[in-house]
Amino acid sequence: MENVKKPIGIVVDEAADLTKEIIDKYNIGVVPLNVHWPEIENIPGDNIYQKIKELEKRGDKSFGKTSQPSPKAFIDVFTRQLDSFEEIISLSITSKHSGTYNSACQAKKFMGENGNRIFPVDTLNASAGTSLIVFKLIDLVEKGLKTEAILKELEVFMSQIRLYILVESPSRLEASGRLSPMLANWFRNFQKMGIRPLLGFKEGKLGPIGVKKSKDMVSTLLDEYEGKTKSFRSENKKIWVAITHGDDVAGAEKLKGLLEGLGNVEVKLVNLADNVLGTLVGPGALVLAWAPAG
Numbered sequence: 001m002e003n004v005k006k007p008i009g010i011v012v013d014e015a016a017d018l019t020k021e022i023i024d025k026y027n028i029g030v031v032p033l034n035v036h037w038p039e040i041e042n043i044p045g046d047n048i049y050q051k052i053k054e055l056e057k058r059g060d061k062s063f064g065k066t067s068q069p070s071p072k073a074f075i076d077v078f079t080r081q082l083d084s085f086e087e088i089i090s091l092s093i094t095s096k097h098s099g100t101y102n103s104a105c106q107a108k109k110f111m112g113e114n115g116n117r118i119f120p121v122d123t124l125n126a127s128a129g130t131s132l133i134v135f136k137l138i139d140l141v142e143k144g145l146k147t148e149a150i151l152k153e154l155e156v157f158m159s160q161i162r163l164y165i166l167v168e169s170p171s172r173l174e175a176s177g178r179l180s181p182m183l184a185n186w187f188r189n190f191q192k193m194g195i196r197p198l199l200g201f202k203e204g205k206l207g208p209i210g211v212k213k214s215k216d217m218v219s220t221l222l223d224e225y226e227g228k229t230k231s232f233r234s235e236n237k238k239i240w241v242a243i244t245h246g247d248d249v250a251g252a253e254k255l256k257g258l259l260e261g262l263g264n265v266e267v268k269l270v271n272l273a274d275n276v277l278g279t280l281v282g283p284g285a286l287v288l289a290w291a292p293a294g
Helices: 020-025 048-057 071-082 100-110 112-117 128-142 147-160 171-176 181-192 217-228 230-234 249-262 275-281
Strands: 006-013 029-031 034-036 065-067 085-092 118-122 162-166 195-202 205-213 239-245 265-272 286-292
Touching: 006 071, 006 128, 029 071, 034 275, 048 275, 065 275, 071 085, 071 100, 071 112, 085 100, 085 112, 085 128, 085 147, 100 112, 100 118, 112 118, 118 147, 128 147, 128 239, 128 265, 128 286, 147 286, 162 217, 171 181, 171 275, 181 195, 181 205, 195 217, 205 217, 217 230, 217 249, 217 286, 239 249, 249 265, 249 286
Parallel strands: 006 029, 006 085, 085 118, 239 265
Antiparallel strands: 034 065, 162 195, 162 286, 195 205, 239 286
16 A cells, blocks of 8 residues: 655754654654764763763863754755655754754755755754744644645744753853853853853844843743743743753753643653753753743
8 A cells, every 4th residue: 555645744953852752753853963072972971961071070171063964964854754744844953053954955955846845944943942843833733734824833933932041151152152252251250149141042043131140040940931921821821831951850850840830831841952052051051941832
């Protein structure tokens, strides 16, 4: 019997930070991102954050270098997905900090007629923020919307996402060029005063979005979320949340429980941040994204 294709499939890059269970359940194609860090290859640890800690104990201050996937990497994943789906919507990490979206667009062009069945989307986001876009896309596909309508809905949804990143130190973001030396020093000065700077995306570009005086990361994110979502919760509107972290399972789970205690929230994901983000934010980072369920 001829294989019956489903209407719309999903492709993401690794920066979406999806769990294996979600990837398998929805048959999502994943394009690997590249991290070049030879010093860390033979370092013991269950994830990149544990390896970074071990490197630091040894006095090694090296940093991993990240690079975008090639168009061929996208072509390989697109080709496999087109065996199962009539069309593909591909979600990429923000183009303001990566050429990944450009590689997806190039792959679309290289695939000739099949490229007409592929629709790359620049999420202008990453990690927990991108994962929320994936869940919205899944919801829209399951409702039976056509691709054009889905893309319009996604554009609106993406503009509503709020993402907050807390890191222990700005050093890795500074070394990678994601934060300027001036902003990194601003960050350090606030930390010395017991104030936690919040990082986030503005039109796809990472930068400071506010400051909070707080004892720990969990209470900082909880306070920010509680204030920004008060009107939604008072109107009994459901909010979707995603949490990623730099090997801080306890902190992530504590935040999840506290958010659920506020009501009207569905935590869609709690997961380790991917290796690429890990090279930038370092151990102990905590990332929270939220958006109205729509």
